[in-house]
Structure formats: C-alpha cells, structure tokens
C-alpha cells in the first residue's frame with residue numbers, strides 16, 4: 001500500500017560538489033587550496049574573486065613584478081610596467097577626482113558610511129602603489145644602463 005520512494009543517488013551531481021583534488025595555478029602549475037585567490041608561488045590570480053579585490057591584486061602583482069623593479073634589464077619590461085601601472089594610476093586619479101568631498105564634512109555623523117572612507121583609500125592606494133612601481137622600475141632601468149654590467153644592453157640599443 002505505502003510505497004517509500006527510493007532515494008536516487010544518481011540525482012546528486014558529483015561534479016557540482018567541491019572536489020578533493022587541489023587546483024593548479026594556471027601560470028606555474030603550483031597546487032593551491034580551494035579558498036586561495038592568488039597563487040602562493042608566483043602571485044597569479046587563481047580565483048574568480050581575485051580581480052575584485054584591488055589591494056590583494058596590487059600586492060600580488062607587486063610580488064610578480066618585484067623582480068622587474070629590481071632589475072628590469074630590457075626596455076620592454078619597463079614599457080610593460082608603464083603600460084600596466086600608468087592606467088592604474090590614472091584610474092586612481094579619476095576616482096579621486098570623482099569623490100564628492102562635501103560628504104566628508106559629515107564624517108562625525110553616525111550616518112557617515114564606512115564606504116566613503118573606502119572610496120578614499122582605494123584610489124589613494126592605486127595612485128601610490130602604481131607610482132612607486134613605475135618610478136622604481138624606471139629608476140632601476142636607467143641606473144642599470146649606466147652601470148658597468150650591461151649584459152642585455154645589446155638587445156636595447
């Protein structure tokens with residue numbers, strides 16, 4: 001009379017469950033945890049959330065480009081740094097320009113949103129970090145060119 005419905009285990013898609021196997025960094029194939037946003041070895045973004053976190057993105061890219069800022073070597077590296085970080089600095093400057101400074105008069109009010117502070121810190125960080133990286137790379141490049149050890153100078157001239 002009463003028929004108990006049999007549980008259909010095949011209805012549970014296994015591919016939608018979090019896998020046990022570790023994911024691999026697309027850049028250097030180093031395994032990383034399921035919660036990682038950036039590769040711990042090379043700093044490449046490995047999650048869909050990574051581009052949405054500006055500061056972690058900046059720090060990760062700074063990790064990647066640290067070698068470039070210390071010894072850029074080829075001119076193409078310096079040009080690449082400019083191409084990457086100059087738009088970032090401009091974007092930060094535009095964000096600073098778009099801030100409605102009148103809202104900061106009410107910073108003592110309880111209704112003053114923390115989001116306003118965040119909207120000030122993020123563009124400042126964009127301008128500051130990108131400017132420092134551009135300056136360091138360019139400075140290191142010209143210092144390297146004028147130095148005695150110009151192994152890669154032939155590729156530039």
Ligand SMILES: [Zn+2]
Nearest residue numbers: 025028039042
């Ligand atoms: Zn990696």
